[in-house]
Amino acid sequence: MPIRKKKYKGISIAETVIAIAIFSIVGISLYQLSTQLTRLTRVSRDEIAATALAQEEFEKIRNLPYASIGILNGIPQGILPKTQAVTRDGISFEITRTVRNIDDPFDGTINGSPKDTAPSDYKLLEIQLSCPMCRDGGDYTFSSHIAPKNTETSSNNGALFIQVFDANGQPIQGANVHIANSSAVPPILIDETTNAAGMLQLVDVPTGTKKYKITVTKDGYSTQRTMGNDEVSNPTKPHATVSTQQVTQISFSIDTLSTINILTATATCTPIPSLPFTLAGSNLSHMFLPDHCLFLQSRFRQTRYKISRLFLSHQTHAIF
Known part of the structure; x- marks a missing residue:
């Protein structure tokens, strides 16, 4: 009696390619999701650390005497340094402090009517935190108002x-x-x-x-x-x-800077090298137009300059 052999069906190349493609898509998607979650976690950690540091700064400054709340050698004068480097939770921050006197129009202003003889009504405190090593730039800004506990008095400033x-x-x-x-x-x-x-x-x-x-x-x-x-x-x-x-x-x-390119040449427009000259003028006037030989080529942006004198020291016809 003859023995019948069983036939085993294999996997085709097309099926293998499709399976690899599906696996690759799923794997890449999972990797991107994991990377995104890691990034969001780090960003959240940086924001939490920055917020905690800002709150710490505000509480520390609010407990200072009102007259001491200011920047060293600034206006208003105070005891706070303008910048300071600190580290929180292993994250390095650069603190920039700004304190401003605010003249609130509620009770008049120093240049208004009625005139406020005590224009420094309260202070604006701004804390800027910079973290170059943080994700997404790591720049955070926080602000708060600080009012004096006593009533206002007239200022001699x-x-x-x-x-x-x-x-x-x-x-x-x-x-x-x-x-x-x-x-x-x-x-x-x-x-x-x-x-x-x-x-x-x-x-x-x-x-x-x-x-x-x-x-x-x-x-x-x-x-x-x-x-x-x-x-x-x-x-x-x-x-x-x-x-x-x-x-x-x-x-x-003030205005954007301009560039002036100077080319010295003879009457036949032949370039002349190493020619000393003196250029004098004033800003915010009309634009100087170059002549046919392009002795003076000017490229201007916003700022415009009037050329009042240009002396060339050479025995040629290239004198303006």
Whole structure:
């Protein structure tokens, strides 16, 4: 009797490829889910640590005497350092503190009607935490108001309002404002930025006649500053003066930087190398147009310069 052999059905190549594809899709999805959960866990841990650190800072500062709540060498004066490096739960943070006197319009303002003779109604405390090693940048900002326990009294200080705009009169947000007054006791040294309206408003500022040296700039922008009589005999923008119960308003105009490319050539437009020249002019005027030989090629952005003098020291026809 012949023996019948059993036939075994195998797996085809197509079925194998499909199985591998399904396994790969499931595996990749699980890996991405695990990675996302890990990232969210780390972000949540960073946020919890930052929030706890900010709350710790607020509680510590609220327990200080009201007069001590301020930045060292700042306005208002206080005992708090501007920046400080700390570590919490193994995470390194850079703390940046900002304290501002707030003139609340509820009881009038220093430059309003009725006039507020005690314009420093309360203080705005802002805590910025920077964590370069944290996920998603790790920048956190917290703020709170701190009010005095006693009633207001009239102040002998003044206010300093700084406005920054460009050549078109548009306010510049985030402009860096450096203020120094070495005559104050203790000395004042402030580095702040303008708000969305291009303003920096400082209230309850110690008085001083031409004592506040102010410099305004921004990355990619020009720089403008006040000057003293020791630098210029009659400066158009002298150092700021702050008077009792008065508002000093000072404006600065800065703008994006420009590039001037100069090409010296003969009357037949042949380039002349190593030619010394002197260029002088003033800003915020009309644009200088190059001539047919492109002796002076100018590329301008927002800031415009008027070329008033250009002397070329060479015995050719390349003199403007």
